[in-house]
Every structure is written in C-alpha cells, then in structure tokens.
Amino acid sequence: MTDEFLRWLLGVITSTGLIGGVAFLMRDTVANFLSKTVEHRFEKKLETFKAGIRDNEKELDQIRSFLVSARRERDAAIQAKRLEAAEILLRARHGLSELSMLVEYMKILNTEQILKAKDPKIIEFVDMLMKPFDVDEKIKKLGAIDKTIPRLYLSENSLKAFDAYQSIIFHAAMMLKLLSIPLRDKGDLIKTGILSKTVIDLVPASKEGFDKWGEEYAYYWSTYFHDQILQALRHEVSGADDMTRDAESVQRLALDSRRAQINIRSSLEQIGLPENLIKPDEAAAASSSVADKAQA
Structure with missing residues (x-):
C-alpha cells in the first residue's frame, strides 16, 4: 500500500x-x-x-x-407680428392726424375768454369749426382699431409716443366739444395736469413751457409726437435711426396753422363775434418758439 x-x-x-x-x-x-x-x-x-x-x-x-x-422661425414670426403691429399703429396715427386741425384751432382760440363769454353765438361758432371733421365718427373708428397686437409686440418708445399724440388730439377734440355745449360754468369740468404730465414724462425739457403757458402748451407738441411715432417704428422694424425732423411735417404744420387762422377769422366774421376770442399773435408765437427750442 x-x-x-x-x-x-x-x-x-x-x-x-x-x-x-x-x-x-x-x-x-x-x-x-x-x-x-x-x-x-x-x-x-x-x-x-x-x-x-x-x-x-x-x-x-x-x-x-x-x-x-x-429660433429662426420664432424670430421670423415675431418680426411678422411686429410689422403687423407697426401697420396697425400707423393706421391709428393716420386716423388721429385727420383731427390734427382741431389742435391748430386750440392753439389759436382764447379758451379762457370763450369760457367767460355769454354770447350764445359762440356755440354756433365752435360747431362751424368742428362740423367738417365729423369728430364723433372718426373717434368711433379709432376706437374700433384693436391695439392689442401693437401693445404686445412694440416697444415702449413707440407706444408712449403714440399715447402722447393720441392724448393731445383727444384733448383738443374734447375741449372743442365742451365749448360747443350750452352749459354754465363749463370751466369747472376742465381738469388740468394730466396732459402736461404725459408730455413732461417723455420730454422733461418741456416743463419750462408748461410752467409758463399752462396745459394748452401741450398742443405745440402734437407734431413732435406725430413724427416720433414714425421714427420709433422705423428703428424698431428696420433698425434705422433717423432723428432728423420730417421736413414734410414742418411744411404741413405751417400750412395747417395758416389754414386754421383763416378758418377761425372767417367764422368769427361770419357769425359776428369779436376777435378777442383769439389769442394774441405774440402769445402764440412765443409758445411755439419755446416748443421749437425744446424739441431741437
């Protein structure tokens, strides 16, 4: 083993x-x-x-x-909406500009003197000035323009310029409407400070003019904001920075001012009202000069 x-x-x-x-x-x-x-x-x-x-x-x-x-499709869609918004705002701007002559009337009329006067022919006089413009119908059409898209797709610069321009036009229309109503103590219905604040917030240099000339000084800023709307939209849509004042607007303003003077004086003469219902030429010229300097 x-x-x-x-x-x-x-x-x-x-x-x-x-x-x-x-x-x-x-x-x-x-x-x-x-x-x-x-x-x-x-x-x-x-x-x-x-x-x-x-x-x-x-x-x-x-x-x-x-x-x-x-992103490219989104940007294209946003740009398309921005263009649509710009077109809507320009259409509303054009509608407001059809009432710009009312602003020229308010620059010329001596509101304080008109409110003091008791002559019933003043109502006829104001109605004669407003009748060609069909103010109620134009304001109704402006109200029918839906501004939702502009407020969604446009910048504050464009919208604030438009709001200021609209406020000035509507204020002039409201004042003339008020002057055409046979009411006593109509001056008590006029509220001041809102329109001037709107303009001063956007153009602080305008404060000096408001301190000197009061709420009606806002009327001399109408053309400025009319042009600002277009400039802001150009910058927003195409990036263009054209800050030069539109020569056509200046020319149109001069023509409108001249036409307003002729219409008012002709209406006063036709109805038989005194010319003290018109502001002195030097006062209007001074207001305009101050506004031009502030806008320069």
Missing part, C-alpha cells in the same frame, strides 16, 4: 512538474494570448462607447439644428 501511495505521489509530482514546466515554457504565449484577449475586449467596448458618443453627437446636432431652426 505504501508503494502505491508513493507511486501516486510521484505521479502527482511528475504531472505537476510537467504542467509547471509547460506553463513556464509557454508563459509568454499565454501572456500574449491573455493580453490580446483583454485588448480585444477593451477595443470592442471602446468602439461601442465611441459609437454611442457618435450617436449622441448626432442627436445633439439634431437638437442644435432644431433649436436654431425653431
């Missing part, structure tokens, strides 16, 4: 030695095999990882392209 055990032990030792010898002799081969196996698996995983990165990059490129396209 001892012999069998020794033979078994010798066989084990021989096998182990043989295997160890073979392993020793083939160590480089095994090492290379294992190294290549590991390297192959690593490269395979690396390729898979790179492929994943490429797929992710493609997805990112697609996302970037989508965002750029969406």
Whole structure:
C-alpha cells in the first residue's frame, strides 16, 4: 500500500512538474494570448462607447439644428407680428392726424375768454369749426382699431409716443366739444395736469413751457409726437435711426396753422363775434418758439 501511495505521489509530482514546466515554457504565449484577449475586449467596448458618443453627437446636432431652426422661425414670426403691429399703429396715427386741425384751432382760440363769454353765438361758432371733421365718427373708428397686437409686440418708445399724440388730439377734440355745449360754468369740468404730465414724462425739457403757458402748451407738441411715432417704428422694424425732423411735417404744420387762422377769422366774421376770442399773435408765437427750442 505504501508503494502505491508513493507511486501516486510521484505521479502527482511528475504531472505537476510537467504542467509547471509547460506553463513556464509557454508563459509568454499565454501572456500574449491573455493580453490580446483583454485588448480585444477593451477595443470592442471602446468602439461601442465611441459609437454611442457618435450617436449622441448626432442627436445633439439634431437638437442644435432644431433649436436654431425653431429660433429662426420664432424670430421670423415675431418680426411678422411686429410689422403687423407697426401697420396697425400707423393706421391709428393716420386716423388721429385727420383731427390734427382741431389742435391748430386750440392753439389759436382764447379758451379762457370763450369760457367767460355769454354770447350764445359762440356755440354756433365752435360747431362751424368742428362740423367738417365729423369728430364723433372718426373717434368711433379709432376706437374700433384693436391695439392689442401693437401693445404686445412694440416697444415702449413707440407706444408712449403714440399715447402722447393720441392724448393731445383727444384733448383738443374734447375741449372743442365742451365749448360747443350750452352749459354754465363749463370751466369747472376742465381738469388740468394730466396732459402736461404725459408730455413732461417723455420730454422733461418741456416743463419750462408748461410752467409758463399752462396745459394748452401741450398742443405745440402734437407734431413732435406725430413724427416720433414714425421714427420709433422705423428703428424698431428696420433698425434705422433717423432723428432728423420730417421736413414734410414742418411744411404741413405751417400750412395747417395758416389754414386754421383763416378758418377761425372767417367764422368769427361770419357769425359776428369779436376777435378777442383769439389769442394774441405774440402769445402764440412765443409758445411755439419755446416748443421749437425744446424739441431741437
């Protein structure tokens, strides 16, 4: 039994030695095999990882392209809305300008003297001045213009200039309407300070004129805001900064002023009212001069 055990032990030792010898002799081969196996698996995983990165990059490129396209479409849509808003505001501006002659009348008329006078012919006189303009119908049409889009897509500069211009036109129309109503103590219905504040907030340099000439000084800013609307819209839509005063507006203002003078004097003469219902020329000229300096 001892012999069998020794033979078994010798066989084990021989096998182990043989295997160890073979392993020793083939160590480089095994090492290379294992190294290549590991390297192959690593490269395979690396390729898979790179492929994943490429797929992710493609997805990112697609996302970037989508965002750029969406932004471009959004900008185009906003610009289209901005153009639509500008057209609406210009249409409203044109409607207001059809009543600009009322502002010229208010520059000339001596409101204080008219309110003091008790002559019933004054109502006829004011009605004669207002009749050609169909004020109620024009204001109704202006009110029907939906300004939601302009207020959503236009800047404050454009909107504030428009609001100021509209306030001046409406104030002149309201004052003439008031003068044409047969009421006593109509002067008590006139509220001051609101219109002047609107103008002063936008043009602080105008305060000096309001301090000197009162609320009616706002009428001399009508053409200024009329032009400011167009300038602000040009800048907003096309980026143009044209700050020069429109020569056509200046010419139109001079013609309107002259026509207003002729109409008022003709109406006074026709109805038989005194010319003290008109402001002295020097007062009107002084107000206009102060306004021109502030607007320069």
